[in-house]
Amino acid sequence: MASPSPAGVVTPRLETRGVSKSFGSVLALDDVDFEVRAGEVMALVGDNGAGKSTLIKCIAGIYSMDEGEVYSDGQKVSINGPKDAARLGIEVVYQDLALCDNLDVVQNMYLGREARDILFRLKEPVMESRTAEVLRGLSVTTISSIRQQVASLSGGQRQSVAIGRAVMWNSRIVILDEPTAALGVAQTRQVLDLVKRLAEQGLAVVLISHNLHDIFEAADRITVLRLGRNAAVFERRAVTQQEVVHAITAGVPTKVPGVGATETEAEA
Known part of the structure; x- marks a missing residue:
């Protein structure tokens, strides 16, 4: 077990140490360490099958x-x-968002967690007020009515609803799985601005994406996995996209016995 953090080192909001996971004969994760701090966006990147x-x-x-x-x-x-x-x-917003198109914004925000009175009647004013408050707190201004069906929303608006739902329930860590996939330029900007606002509000944010432009726009640090192992952790301001691509495609596992730090890490 690692020794306690020395004075002055920020304690992660969430940390994993030595995670391994197999599916039959397939080793999906091998001794993986990961952390994310409060108030930061930690990107998690890697090729398909990286873990x-x-x-x-x-x-x-x-x-x-x-x-x-x-x-x-x-x-x-x-x-x-x-x-x-x-x-x-811990709340996760998966790529499919898990929204119900036939329900409105309020109903999706409270899906499975509806507020009811002692007679089990829906407390509609309470849910509407809280939904509006959460979206306003995240500076989501593009949704004209919280009572419109989700089917009528754009991709960026739908992502905003899914993220709003994730942070509504006393969330401390929000994990976003490919939040800008299949979005246009304007919608991508809307979502990335929202991701940064989550960190500004003190949440720990994990951003999973294959789009390095998005990563370099929103992330504070970048964790790279390769073939189920740690390959690198970078400070976004101190690394280039080319160095991240190299770690994704050819990085040396950082915890293999007898193997030293990668050239990029040694320079950091």
Whole structure:
């Protein structure tokens, strides 16, 4: 187990140490470390099959870890299912968004968590007020009515609703899986601005994306996985896109016994 952080070092909001996960004979994650701090956007990148989705699903409690430990604000915690992750304030916005097109914005924000009175009647004014408050707090101004059906929204507006739902429930860590996939230029800008606002509000944000332009626009740090192993962690301001691409495609695992730091890491 790693020694306690020295004075002056920021304790991560969420940290994993030595996570390994196999599916039969396939080793999807091998001794992976990962962290994200409060108030930052940590990008998680890697080629297809690098282990990004597996790591996130372990953090979200969908998959159980074969090995490894999880820490929240420096305290060791157990995540044995999605409810454990939710109690820790972990919310994931998956690429498919999990929105119901036939329901309006308010109904989607409260989906499965509806506010009801003692007679089990929906507390519509409460839900409307809270929905408007959350979207206003995130500076989401492009949705004309919180009572319009989600089917009528653009891709960027739909992503805003999904992110708003994630932060509504006392979230502390928000994980975004390819939030700008298939969006146009204006919608991508809208979503990236929203991602940065989440960090400005003190949340720990994990951004998964194949689009390095988006990564360099929104992220503070970048974690690279390659073939299920750690390949690098970069400060975004101190690295080039070419160096990140090299780590994604040819980076040397950082925790293989007998193998030193990569050339990029040695220069950092």
